[in-house]
Amino acid sequence: xxxxxxxxxxxxxxxxxxxxxxxxxxxxxxxxxxxxxxxxxxxxxxxxxxxxxxxxxxxxxxxxxxxxxxxxxxxxxxxxxxxxxxxxxxxxxxxxxxxxxxxxxxxxxxxxxxxxxxxxxxxxxxxxxxxxxxxxxxxxxxxxxxxxxxxxxxxxxxxxxxxxxxxxxxxxxxxxxxxxxxxxxxxxxxxxxxxxxxxxxxxxxxxxxxxxxxxxxxxxxxxxxxxxxxxxxxxxxxxxxxxxxxxxxxxxxxxxxxxxxxx
Amino acid sequence: xxxxxxxxxxxxxxxxxxxxxxxxxxxxxxxxxxxxxxxxxxxxxxxxxxxxxxxxxxxxxxxxxxxxxxxxxxxxxxxxxxxxxxxxxxxxxxxxxxxxxxxxxxxxxxxxxxxxxxxxxxxxxxxxxxxxxxxxxxxxxxxxxxxxxxxxxxxxxxxxxxxxxxxxxxxxxxxxxxxxxxxxxxxxxxxxxxxxxxxxxxxxxxxxxxxxxxxxxxxxxxxxxxxxxxxxxxxxxxxxxxxxxxxxxxxxxxxxxxxxxxx
Numbered sequence: 001x002x003x004x005x006x007x008x009x010x011x012x013x014x015x016x017x018x019x020x021x022x023x024x025x026x027x028x029x030x031x032x033x034x035x036x037x038x039x040x041x042x043x044x045x046x047x048x049x050x051x052x053x054x055x056x057x058x059x060x061x062x063x064x065x066x067x068x069x070x071x072x073x074x075x076x077x078x079x080x081x082x083x084x085x086x087x088x089x090x091x092x093x094x095x096x097x098x099x100x101x102x103x104x105x106x107x108x109x110x111x112x113x114x115x116x117x118x119x120x121x122x123x124x125x126x127x128x129x130x131x132x133x134x135x136x137x138x139x140x141x142x143x144x145x146x147x148x149x150x151x152x153x154x155x156x157x158x159x160x161x162x163x164x165x166x167x168x169x170x171x172x173x174x175x176x177x178x179x180x181x182x183x184x185x186x187x188x189x190x191x192x193x194x195x196x197x198x199x200x201x202x203x204x205x206x207x208x209x210x211x212x213x214x215x216x217x218x219x220x221x222x223x224x225x226x227x228x229x230x231x232x233x234x235x236x237x238x239x240x241x242x243x244x245x246x247x248x249x250x251x252x253x254x255x256x257x258x259x260x261x262x263x
Numbered sequence: 264x265x266x267x268x269x270x271x272x273x274x275x276x277x278x279x280x281x282x283x284x285x286x287x288x289x290x291x292x293x294x295x296x297x298x299x300x301x302x303x304x305x306x307x308x309x310x311x312x313x314x315x316x317x318x319x320x321x322x323x324x325x326x327x328x329x330x331x332x333x334x335x336x337x338x339x340x341x342x343x344x345x346x347x348x349x350x351x352x353x354x355x356x357x358x359x360x361x362x363x364x365x366x367x368x369x370x371x372x373x374x375x376x377x378x379x380x381x382x383x384x385x386x387x388x389x390x391x392x393x394x395x396x397x398x399x400x401x402x403x404x405x406x407x408x409x410x411x412x413x414x415x416x417x418x419x420x421x422x423x424x425x426x427x428x429x430x431x432x433x434x435x436x437x438x439x440x441x442x443x444x445x446x447x448x449x450x451x452x453x454x455x456x457x458x459x460x461x462x463x464x465x466x467x468x469x470x471x472x473x474x475x476x477x478x479x480x481x482x483x484x485x486x487x488x489x490x491x492x493x494x495x496x497x498x499x500x501x502x503x504x505x506x507x508x509x510x511x512x513x514x515x516x517x518x519x520x521x522x523x524x525x526x
Contacts, residue, residue, distance in 0.1 A: 038415075093443055097442060098456075098461040099461075124387075155357075164438045172429075180302055180356055181427065182447065184445065185443060185445055193361075
């Protein structure tokens, strides 16, 4: 990928501007719509931030395509060339209900390979960033490679849908095999907690490319394994059942539990 | 209760000293022991902070008794007179595994009535405090009474034990009836999130007086209802199945679900 340093600087600038938009919105009345159901929301702020990013990318990198959660980017059916992956607000339900625990995420892929990843925890002012083969940082301070802690010794995050499943007890078995379950409600922030060693695994029920893109770049730089729940590699064009974990916890969860069968 | 202002000032001073002890420990090797099982931990830091509080209370209020999680206080079998209730580190598992999301809690009861309550989120530097009949504050800024949001419209926190129960699906039914489940792993911080309107309810599987004391004073000052899961009032001498919630969510959860039967 060309212009890595320039891209890195621009992305950080844009993220801080977007964060101001999100925080300022708490003093305003914002428009909230349901997407697929009452817990799948989109607000006027998600759309405004996505539009902001798309305009910035179009200005600086006019020949590159954008895959955005709110659909105002390009129609993406392949990963050829450079593709920007945007989640203007990850954890929109938290953004609306808690005014906290949401993230702004950007990643840049080229021919399907992630080169740059950014997760910004707006309310904590914590920017996780990574450049392929150059490690990952939290607020510009390099993060250490994670320790390879096994499932039994660590906390795990599991999506509400899997934890509450009526059909399948497997997610709860993982919880009982671990030290405990924590649930944040933002794929980005849960991945960031695995990246900083606070959790040994995060399991997502149905993550889109914009939920995955940034976290995958960051976590892989730190020695974590990010795959589908059946162990296959992530499909960056579709929804995935996902796991990001320490090598030990990843192996144990994939081998011992049958979560990939869960509907 | 006498000397409310003096007590309030002293408690805040002590909490900030205790927080320094907890943060400083991250650079040291600390001693960790299992209590009842591998997820019920106590560290040398829990004990050191409890001892610090007990000494301070003995110096300033020599005739008053202390009920502390780590057992270095008095043997308490009644609530006559003034009783200090201490949780040196609430969320010890988070303290050990995450170095984050733990709280220091103090409350002061007289003849069974809570007069002062404090929950300090050490890593966020957020001190929740309340004085009976004078409202509650976050870092000295008064908190507003919570809005009476119904279960369906809000997020809930549920203890891991109830969410993972093999015997009883009721906790998960509550989760599905809400907007979503979040799990922090600290009774104090989960109660603080109800107190600030981020959650509409927090359900605890088995809370001791030191898990409850401070949060009950704070949440009741803000219009929340804090009871056992069967609707009866909290027993401050024993373990309780608990719920703290908005009036609407409290009524719905107690009437519609049978969580108090869960083993």
